[in-house]
Amino acid sequence: MTIAVQAQQKDFFHDVTELQPEPVPAPTLTVQLKPAASRLRRMLRETDELIICPGVYDGLSARVAMELGFKAMYMTGAGTTASRLGMADLGLAQLHDMKTNAEMIANLDPYGPPLIADMDTGYGGPLMVSKSVQQYIQANVAGFHIEDQIQNKRCGHLAGKKVVGLEEYEMRIRAAKLTKDRLNSDIVLIARTDALQQHGYDECIKRLKAARALGADVGLLEGFTTKEQARQAVKDLAPWPLLLNMVENGATPLITTKEAHEMGFRIMIFSFASITPAYLGIRSAFERLKNEGIVGIPEGLGPRKIFEVCGLTDSMNIDTASGGDGFLEGV
Ligand SMILES: C[C@](O)(C(=O)O)[C@H](CC(=O)O)C(=O)O
Structure with a gap:
């Protein structure tokens, strides 16, 4: 079975099947890539x-x-x-x-x-x-x-x-x-x-x-x-x-x-x-750590929140959809 891939690059369709000597039989998988x-x-x-x-x-x-x-x-x-x-x-x-x-x-x-x-x-x-x-x-x-x-x-x-x-x-x-x-x-x-x-x-x-x-x-x-x-x-x-x-x-x-x-x-x-607010935020947290012995991160803002911002759910879904069992019971 041959799969023809049509990739939309830039604003055009480049049909790579044009390169084939014979017409390509179905099925045709169309992948649209818009860079x-x-x-x-x-x-x-x-x-x-x-x-x-x-x-x-x-x-x-x-x-x-x-x-x-x-x-x-x-x-x-x-x-x-x-x-x-x-x-x-x-x-x-x-x-x-x-x-x-x-x-x-x-x-x-x-x-x-x-x-x-x-x-x-x-x-x-x-x-x-x-x-x-x-x-x-x-x-x-x-x-x-x-x-x-x-x-x-x-x-x-x-x-x-x-x-x-x-x-x-x-x-x-x-x-x-x-x-x-x-x-x-x-x-x-x-x-x-x-x-x-x-x-x-x-x-x-x-x-x-x-x-x-x-x-x-x-x-x-x-x-x-x-x-x-x-x-x-x-x-x-x-x-x-x-x-x-x-x-x-x-x-x-x-x-x-x-x-x-x-x-x-x-x-x-x-x-x-982002760099200046990051500086301010990091500095005030470090000051608190230095002076009070604790960073003082607001309640509810655990590691999970940061990981969620960084695609935690997507990563878990990919693993599960691929048949992995690492996240069936969550994290
Ligand atoms: C736009 C710039 O090239 C940058 O690196 O963000 C810098 C910003 C800055 O250092 O003030 C630039 O304006 O040269």
């Missing part, structure tokens, strides 16, 4: 909503975003560097750190909220950018941003940033675009510029227009210093979709999701939405 990248691309193309992405940095923070039903998530490089390396966002995380974290998060539920991930500078010249894009595609990442900071980069909301020249930036964007096209991937290419501090607003618009001309899907002007600038950038680049990075207490004044939507932004990331 996260295609779903994110569709949200951008077919709606005018603001795609709100809480910043996540590990499995648990991603699970919380999923528990609350966010439609997309953002993997922060700052948070990944802090949690995986215990270091500051100073260009210390490399492709392996970023890709490994993104792959785990993006596949907690491959059909869950698409993940946009930080790709910093692309981690080197055109070949490294190409390798990075290929690895993000293989990791089921739906979108990524790549920037024009020098390799010894730093967080976009710190002073003293330096950017590469326009030609080198264009080379990064070109390498990314060529790779996604060569791999026939819908991954959303977000061009970021950090040129505001060093060269001013007009240079940022020039760089983003150059990235757009090379086929970048979305623009990100990092570190707006006023709301007027943010509003103006949307107008200057319309109808190209723009992403807004809201780092509370960073360089940009506070902008709510409602305001960002009114301004016309299409994606909004909150890089520190």
